[in-house]
Amino acid sequence: MIKIEVDLGDRSYPIHIGSGTLDNISTITKIESRQIMVVTNETVAPIYLEQITNSFADQFVKTVILPDGEEFKTLDHLNVIISALLKYEFDRSCTLVALGGGVVGDLTGFAAACYQRGVDYIQIPTTLLSQVDSSVGGKTAVNHKLGKNMIGAFHQPICVVADTTTLSTLDQRQLRAGVAEIIKYGLISDPEFFEWLETEVENLLRLDAECLAYAIRRSCENKAAIVAKDERESGVRALLNLGHTFGHGIENVLGYGKWLHGEAIARGICMAADLSVRMNLLSIVDYERILSLIGRAELAPRLPSELKPEDLVNAMYKDKKNRGRRIRLVLLRGIGHAFVCDDYPDSEFQAVLTCDRAINEK
Amino acid sequence: MIKIEVDLGDRSYPIHIGSGTLDNISTITKIESRQIMVVTNETVAPIYLEQITNSFADQFVKTVILPDGEEFKTLDHLNVIISALLKYEFDRSCTLVALGGGVVGDLTGFAAACYQRGVDYIQIPTTLLSQVDSSVGGKTAVNHKLGKNMIGAFHQPICVVADTTTLSTLDQRQLRAGVAEIIKYGLISDPEFFEWLETEVENLLRLDAECLAYAIRRSCENKAAIVAKDERESGVRALLNLGHTFGHGIENVLGYGKWLHGEAIARGICMAADLSVRMNLLSIVDYERILSLIGRAELAPRLPSELKPEDLVNAMYKDKKNRGRRIRLVLLRGIGHAFVCDDYPDSEFQAVLTCDRAINEK
Numbered sequence: 001m002i003k004i005e006v007d008l009g010d011r012s013y014p015i016h017i018g019s020g021t022l023d024n025i026s027t028i029t030k031i032e033s034r035q036i037m038v039v040t041n042e043t044v045a046p047i048y049l050e051q052i053t054n055s056f057a058d059q060f061v062k063t064v065i066l067p068d069g070e071e072f073k074t075l076d077h078l079n080v081i082i083s084a085l086l087k088y089e090f091d092r093s094c095t096l097v098a099l100g101g102g103v104v105g106d107l108t109g110f111a112a113a114c115y116q117r118g119v120d121y122i123q124i125p126t127t128l129l130s131q132v133d134s135s136v137g138g139k140t141a142v143n144h145k146l147g148k149n150m151i152g153a154f155h156q157p158i159c160v161v162a163d164t165t166t167l168s169t170l171d172q173r174q175l176r177a178g179v180a181e182i183i184k185y186g187l188i189s190d191p192e193f194f195e196w197l198e199t200e201v202e203n204l205l206r207l208d209a210e211c212l213a214y215a216i217r218r219s220c221e222n223k224a225a226i227v228a229k230d231e232r233e234s235g236v237r238a239l240l241n242l243g244h245t246f247g248h249g250i251e252n253v254l255g256y257g258k259w260l261h262g263e264a265i266a267r268g269i270c271m272a273a274d275l276s277v278r279m280n281l282l283s284i285v286d287y288e289r290i291l292s293l294i295g296r297a298e299l300a301p302r303l304p305s306e307l308k309p310e311d312l313v314n315a316m317y318k319d320k321k322n323r324g325r326r327i328r329l330v331l332l333r334g335i336g337h338a339f340v341c342d343d344y345p346d347s348e349f350q351a352v353l354t355c356d357r358a359i360n361e362k
Numbered sequence: 363m364i365k366i367e368v369d370l371g372d373r374s375y376p377i378h379i380g381s382g383t384l385d386n387i388s389t390i391t392k393i394e395s396r397q398i399m400v401v402t403n404e405t406v407a408p409i410y411l412e413q414i415t416n417s418f419a420d421q422f423v424k425t426v427i428l429p430d431g432e433e434f435k436t437l438d439h440l441n442v443i444i445s446a447l448l449k450y451e452f453d454r455s456c457t458l459v460a461l462g463g464g465v466v467g468d469l470t471g472f473a474a475a476c477y478q479r480g481v482d483y484i485q486i487p488t489t490l491l492s493q494v495d496s497s498v499g500g501k502t503a504v505n506h507k508l509g510k511n512m513i514g515a516f517h518q519p520i521c522v523v524a525d526t527t528t529l530s531t532l533d534q535r536q537l538r539a540g541v542a543e544i545i546k547y548g549l550i551s552d553p554e555f556f557e558w559l560e561t562e563v564e565n566l567l568r569l570d571a572e573c574l575a576y577a578i579r580r581s582c583e584n585k586a587a588i589v590a591k592d593e594r595e596s597g598v599r600a601l602l603n604l605g606h607t608f609g610h611g612i613e614n615v616l617g618y619g620k621w622l623h624g625e626a627i628a629r630g631i632c633m634a635a636d637l638s639v640r641m642n643l644l645s646i647v648d649y650e651r652i653l654s655l656i657g658r659a660e661l662a663p664r665l666p667s668e669l670k671p672e673d674l675v676n677a678m679y680k681d682k683k684n685r686g687r688r689i690r691l692v693l694l695r696g697i698g699h700a701f702v703c704d705d706y707p708d709s710e711f712q713a714v715l716t717c718d719r720a721i722n723e724k
Contacts, residue, residue: 075437079506086508089680114476117503117514118594141479144441146448152479153515232480318451 001028002217006136007228008156015136015160015220019209022048022124022163026055029122029159035094036061039081039108041068044100044126047169052099052124062088066104070256073103073143075151081111095120095158101127101174102134102261106149109140113155122159126166128178129262132185132219135160137227137240147318148248148256154232162220164212175205177262179297180243182215184269185222187290188239191336193218198289201296239338242330243268245319252315253307266299271352276332278348286335309353363390364579368498369590370518377498377522377582381571384410384486384525388417391484391521397456398423401443401470403430406462406488409531414461414486424450428466432618435465435505437513443473457482457520463489464496464623468511471502475517485522489532490540491624493524494547494581499589499602509680510610510618516594524582526574537567539624541659542605544577546631547584549652550601553698555580560651563658601700604692605630607681614677615669628661633714638694640710648697671715 001018016028036059040049045065053061064084066072085094098108098121105123112121123135141152167175179201186194196214197204203211223240230237247268251259259267273290276282294300316327327349328342363380378390398421402411407427415423426446428434447456460470460483467485474483487497503514529537541563548556558576559566565573585602592599609630613621621629635652638644656662678689689711690704 075441079437082506082513083508086506086512086680110476114472114513114515116512117501117516139479144444144448146445150448150478151444151476153476154479318448 002213004217004220004224006156006224008231011138011156011231013156013158013160015162015224017131017162017164017213017216017220019164019213021161022051022166024055025052025124025161026057028161031056031059031095031120031122033093033095033120034060035088035090036097037064037081037085037088037090037094038062038097038099039064039066039104039111040099041066041101041104043068044104048099048126048166052097060088062090066107068103070103070143070261073107073141075142075144077107078111078114078142081108082115085111085115090115090119092116092119095122097122097124098135098157099124099126100130101125102130105130105135106139106141106152109138109155109157110142110152112157113140113153118155120158121155122161123157124161124163126163127170128167128175128216129181131162131164131167131216132178133181133223135162136220136223138231143256148251156231160220162216164209164216167207167212172205173260173263175207176297176299177260177266179204180262180266180269180294180299182219183290183293183297184240184242184265185219187269187332187335188222188226188242188330188338189336190218190222191334193222194289194293194335198293201293205297238328238340239330242332242338243270243272245316245327245329246271246312248319249312249316250303250307252318253311254304263299266294266297267301267303270294270300272329272331275329275344275348275352278351279331279344282332282334286332289335309350312353364575366579366582366586368518368586370593373500373518373593375518375520375522377524377586379493379524379526379575379578379582381526381575383523384413384528386417387414387486387523388419390523393418393421393457393482393484395455395457395482396422397450397452398459399426399443399447399450399452399456400424400459400461401426401428401466401473402461403428403463403466405430406466410461410488410528414459422450424452428469430465432465432505432623435469435503437504437506439469440473440476440504443470444477447473447477452477452481454478454481457484459484459486460497460519461486461488462492463487464492467492467497468501468503468514471500471517471519472504472514474519475502475515480517482520483517485519487522487524488528490529490537490578491543493526493529493578494540495543495585497522497524498582498585500593505618510613518593522582524578526571526578529569529574534567535622535625537569538659538661539622539628541566542624542628542631542656542661544581545652545655545659546602546604546627547581549631549694549697550584550588550604550692550700551698552580552584553696555584556651556655556697560655563655567659600690600702601692604694604700605632605634607678607689607691608633608674610681611674611677612665612669614680615673616666625661628656628659629663629665632656632662634691634693637691637706637710637714640713641693641706644694644696648694651697671712674715 138156500518
């Protein structure tokens with residue numbers, strides 16, 4: 001088992017990564033609360049819930065099982081968790097356990113952030129995407145019908161436990177979506193990791209245990225380092241949004257759930273790379289390396305032809321990272337050299353949205 | 363105008379207290395946001411809303427007008443504020459303005475805490491209770507049908523502006539309810555202030571401007587000092603709950619809104635004092651002084667005879683301050699010497715609940 005520390009002063013916490021960590025969850029997490037509420041969904045519950053609840057044999061354990069899907073990440077389902085906590089008279093010293101993917105993690109984390117103005121929670125991510133990204137860093141939220149993640153809080157977990165064996169029950173599409181976020185870390189600031197992925201991506205996708213553990217560890221190390229520098233996204237943390245402004249726009253216009261989050265992010269990364277090439281920041285060679293790796297992960301198909309560029313722009317304006325009226329983007333000065341940019345030529349930005357380069361050159 | 367600083371490091375903020383401060387709200391608050399959302403209620407809006415919105419002439423100002431009452435402090439009404447923010451495309455650099463009493467302040471503060479994971483807000487309290495208590499300290503929340511203030515956050519405002527002239531439109535009952543919290547500060551740690559109240563309480567109730575300004579200032583100074591020591595209520599801040607565990611129980615059993623919050627707190631203070639006497643912590647002389655002052659403020663009638671002690675105990679168990687199963691109380695070792703106690707004889711606690719002492723001895 002590997003242990004990584006997220007260094008945030010008195011809010012620091014460990015990430016435990018390994019194969020079979022769920023078998024020792026009680027020993028690893030050392031939860032001292034008398035009351036534990038495990039929140040999960042209908043897909044994950046039949047596979048892991050009993051194992052988790054049984055392992056906390058000495059404590060008062062209750063469970064909430066939510067329906068599975070991004071469309072349930074709402075205030076109404078937050079209220080389902082809060083109601084269960086109150087029904088069983090959970091007090092401020094309780095601990096919530098998020099068992100599932102990003103939706104369960106975001107919703108449970110936000111419930112922990114605001115129940116009685118803040119209680120502890122731990123993350124047990126069971127998808128690749130949540131193991132390498134959403135379970136780390138303390139961003140919690142629910143969606144509003146007018147925008148994704150619009151109601152939330154920064155609230156750090158007290159512990160994250162990633163068990164790589166849970167990924168064996170994940171379907172290939174979910175797995176590839178997770179790889180998109182892994183590639184992202186290489187592009188932001190870790191060119192060596194990007195090179196490793198160029199060698200190992202197929203092994204990763206066929207769930208080679210050693211490759212998985214390495215990729216998750218390296219991703220978490222990258223994310224932990226950035227979060228430690230800028231917990232509340234006032235600076236460098238914005239780099240983690242590489243591909244996300246385009247990606248959120250795509251998800252919004254297509255309708256949430258049509259493309260998986262990681263799929264939209266992969267396309268968004270290609271678009272950010274495309275714009276970077278047009279601005280002479282990124283070489284064609286590096287651009288082709290990026291497209292090639294993302295292609296090998298079977299990610300980032302073209303946008304549907306009926307998607308209108310103007311709809312995409314409007315959706316991107318509404319993204320909460322856009323202060324004022326200028327859309328801020330994360331672009332690339334090379335592989336491993338991402339930067340925040342709001343000074344780009346509109347004509348090139350428009351050209352990227354109409355996708356001509358992707359169609360002509362790929 | 364008086365200015366008090368709440369000392370919380372990089373979350374420090376000023377409280378401005380004076381007569382006519384609303385006339386200069388833009389100058390005093392110095393809000394730099396391009397976008398301002400003023401949240402108020404149907405009672406306050408006709409009196410002050412236009413004045414406030416006009417004073418931010420150079421900014422994009424929108425308003426949300428909520429119905430007036432504790433029963434609207436819910437997730438649904440939080441969502442009303444969030445929807446308005448999204449409808450008008452407010453970004454992370456916006457500022458919310460809470461114009462009203464404690465309900466508006468708690469709801470607006472929580473909306474600011476979780477909109478896009480946290481934006482700025484200012485408090486413009488227009489009731490005595492909110493000027494001396496709820497607008498200061500950053501506690502925000504909404505109610506759940508199973509408990510008061512169960513969903514919330516610690517989120518400090520960037521500024522509080524109290525205009526004493528707003529109190530002239532307040533009815534006498536609301537005013538007296540505010541005096542309960544003022545008396546509380548004297549009892550917790552400021553015996554000199556308690557003595558001043560013993561001289562001036564009638565002048566305070568007839569809205570003598572100088573008395574009002576002094577009482578609000580001294581209350582805010584007391585609260586600011588405690589909050590600065592313990593922002594998130596892990597220690598000394600619990601003293602601010604003097605009278606509140608009993609009081610919340612009373613509100614819960616009678617039904618929220620039947621007694622005003624301050625009325626329930628006044629009764630709760632009497633009960634805490636009663637228990638303190640029974641435990642030989644507080645002298646009969648000081649007990650009588652407390653009852654006398656609260657009586658002169660026309661507060662704290664007896665509990666209705668149909669209220670059952672066992673219902674009150676059950677409601678108190680559910681109060682979120684009670685870790686585990688023992689009800690924690692704030693008791694008095696004298697006027698100005700409050701302390702947290704969970705080691706009291708159950709027989710005396712039960713005796714207080716049945717109110718015999720209050721009936722026999724007052």
